[in-house]
Amino acid sequence: NKRDAALPPGPWNLPLIGCLHKLDPERAYVNLTKLAQKYGPIYSIRLGKVSTVVISDHKLLKKVLMKDEALGRPSLYFFDYICRGKGITYSHINVWKDQRKFISDFLRSVGGAKVSAKKEALENEIRRSVEEFVYLVKSYEGSGILLAEAVTSYVGTVTSTLFLGKSCPREDSAKAIQALDEVVKMSVVAGPINFLPFLRFLPMYANVISVLQNIWNKMHNFVNEVIKYNAQFSPDEKEDSLPSIINAFMQKKSTRNSDEIYNLEELRYLILDMFGASTETTVTSILWTVLYLAKYEDVQEKVRQELLSVLNGKTPQMGDLENLPYTEATLAEVARIRTTVAMGVPHLALEDIYVENFKIQKNTMIMPLLWAIHMNPNVWNEPEEFRPSRFLNDERKFVQPEELLPFSVGKRMCVGEHLAKMLIFLFMATILQTFKIESCEPEIDLSAVCGITLLPKPQKVVFKNIDK
Numbered sequence: 210n211k212r213d214a215a216l217p218p219g220p221w222n223l224p225l226i227g228c229l230h231k232l233d234p235e236r237a238y239v240n241l242t243k244l245a246q247k248y249g250p251i252y253s254i255r256l257g258k259v260s261t262v263v264i265s266d267h268k269l270l271k272k273v274l275m276k277d278e279a280l281g282r283p284s285l286y287f288f289d290y291i292c293r294g295k296g297i298t299y300s301h302i303n304v305w306k307d308q309r310k311f312i313s314d315f316l317r318s319v320g321g322a323k324v325s326a327k328k329e330a331l332e333n334e335i336r337r338s339v340e341e342f343v344y345l346v347k348s349y350e351g352s353g354i355l356l357a358e359a360v361t362s363y364v365g366t367v368t369s370t371l372f373l374g375k376s377c378p379r380e381d382s383a384k385a386i387q388a389l390d391e392v393v394k395m396s397v398v399a400g401p402i403n404f405l406p407f408l409r410f411l412p413m414y415a416n417v418i419s420v421l422q423n424i425w426n427k428m429h430n431f432v433n434e435v436i437k438y439n440a441q442f443s444p445d446e447k448e449d450s451l452p453s454i455i456n457a458f459m460q461k462k463s464t465r466n467s468d469e470i471y472n473l474e475e476l477r478y479l480i481l482d483m484f485g486a487s488t489e490t491t492v493t494s495i496l497w498t499v500l501y502l503a504k505y506e507d508v509q510e511k512v513r514q515e516l517l518s519v520l521n522g523k524t525p526q527m528g529d530l531e532n533l534p535y536t537e538a539t540l541a542e543v544a545r546i547r548t549t550v551a552m553g554v555p556h557l558a559l560e561d562i563y564v565e566n567f568k569i570q571k572n573t574m575i576m577p578l579l580w581a582i583h584m585n586p587n588v589w590n591e592p593e594e595f596r597p598s599r600f601l602n603d604e605r606k607f608v609q610p611e612e613l614l615p616f617s618v619g620k621r622m623c624v625g626e627h628l629a630k631m632l633i634f635l636f637m638a639t640i641l642q643t644f645k646i647e648s649c650e651p652e653i654d655l656s657a658v659c660g661i662t663l664l665p666k667p668q669k670v671v672f673k674n675i676d677k
C-alpha cells in the first residue's frame with residue numbers, strides 16, 4: 210500500500226556530513242553492518258550529501274534490484290569522473306542497455322558465459338595462463354612467492370587477451386594492469402570526495418585528482434592505440450582462437466549509422482571498464498582462496514584428494530565442477546566469508562520504489578550490503594567460522610543457497626560471473642593437484658582492508674611440489 214509506506218528508519222544525520230563520521234573508510238562494511246543490527250535490514254542514512262538506503266537482507270535486496278526502477282547508478286564524484294556515464298559498469302541507463310547486451314553476447318561468443326557455443330577456446334586460453342603460473346612457481350623451488358603479483362599476472366594475461374586482444378604486447382598489458390591498480394588504490398583515498406565533492410579543492414585531494422587525471426589520460430591513449438592496431442585485422446575465424454571485442458564492436462558499429470553508443474569513444478570506455486571490472490575482483494577472490502587453504506590445511510587436503518580421485522590426472526575442465534562437490538563448496542565458502550565486493554556496487558532509484566512497507570525515494574542511492582548478507586547469524590550458523598560443509602546436503606551434494614550473492618542480483622548483477630568462476634576453478638584445480646600451499650610467515654593473516662574490493666594484506670606463500 211503506497212499510502213502507508215514509510216521511509217526506512219535510520220540514525221540521526223549531522224548537518225553537511227550526515228553519518229560519515231560513523232564510518233572508518235577501511236572498515237565501513239563492518240560499521241554499516243553494525244548499524245543494520247540496530248536499524249534493521251533496510252535503513253536510511255545520509256553520507257555527506259548523498260541520501261542512501263542500505264539493504265542487508267537477501268530477499269529484500271532481490272525484490273528491489275529486480276525492479277527496472279533500481280537500475281540506475283548514483284552520481285558520485287569519483288566514479289563520474291572516471292566513467293563519464295559511458296561503458297557498462299557505471300554507465301547511464303540509456304547507454305547501459307545496449308552495452309550490457311553487447312557484452313553478454315560477446316562473452317557468450319568467447320565461451321565466457323554459462324551457455325556458450327565455443328567453450329574450448331577460452332578454457333584453452335586460461336589453461337595456457339595457469340601453465341605459465343605453474344612454470345613461474347616451479348622456478349622458485351619451494352621458496353616464498355609474493356602472491357598478489359603472480360596471481361595478477363595469471364588473471365591479467367587472460368583478461369588482456371579478451372579485452373585488449375591477443376596481439377597486445379605482454380609488457381604493455383602489464384603496465385596497463387599496474388596503472389589500473391593505481392586507479393583502484395586512489396579511488397580509496399579519493400573516497401570521501403564522492404560524498405563531499407567540495408573536498409576536491411583541498412590540496413591533499415586536488416593532488417590525488419591530478420595524478421589520477423594523468424594516469425587516466427595515459428590509459429585512454431594506450432587503449433586508443435590498441436583499438437587502432439586491432440581494427441586493421443579482420444575477425445579471425447580459426448576454431449581455437451578467441452573472437453576480438455574490438456572486431457565485434459566494429460561489426461556492430463557498421464550496422465548502425467551515426468550512433469551515440471557505437472562510437473570509438475564508447476568502445477574505449479567499454480574496454481577499460483571490462484578490463485577493470487574483471488581483473489581486480491578475480492585476483493582478489495583467488496588470493497583469498499589460496500590464503501584460506503594455506504591456513505586450513507585439512508580443507509586443502511580434502512579438496513586435493515577429491516580432485517585427484519575424480520580427475521585422475523586429467524586436465525580440469527569447467528564441466529568437472531559438478532562432480533566435485535567439496536571443491537565447489539570450498540570456493541563458495543571463501544566467496545561468502547570474504548565477500549570480494551563487500552558493499553556491492555551502488556544502485557540509484559530512478560523512480561520511487563515500494564518494497565514491503567517501505568518507500569525508497571527517487572534519486573536515493575541503494576547500497577547492497579553483501580557482507581552483512583553473508584555474515585547474517587540468522588542465516589549462517591556461526592558465520593565467522595570457515596566451514597565448506599555448510600554448502601553440502603545430506604547426500605554430500607553441493608547446494609547453492611539463495612543467500613549467497615557474491616555477484617549481487619537482478620538485471621545489473623555481475624555479467625562476468627561465469628568467467629570469474631572459470632578463472633578461479635581452473636586455477637585452483639590445477640594448482641592443488643601439483644602443489645601443497647603453505648604459509649611463509651608463522652601465521653597466515655586473514656584480516657581484510659576495504660577498498661573497492663576487500664583486500665588481504667600482502668604476504669608470501671610457498672608452493673611445495675607434492676611429488677617430492
Ligand code: HEM
Binds near residue numbers: 309549553616617628
Ligand atoms: C570473483 C570475481 C567477481 C566478483 C566477486 C564480481 C562481483 C560483482 C558485483 C558485486 C557487481 C555489482 C552488481 C550490481 O550492480 O548489483 C559486479 C558488476 C560487474 N561485473 Fe563483476 N565480479 C567479478 C568478476 C567479473 C568479471 C570476470 C567480469 C568480466 C567479464 C566482471 C564484469 C562486471 C561488470 C561489467 C559489471 C557491471 C554490470 C552492470 O552494471 O551491468 N566481473 N561484479
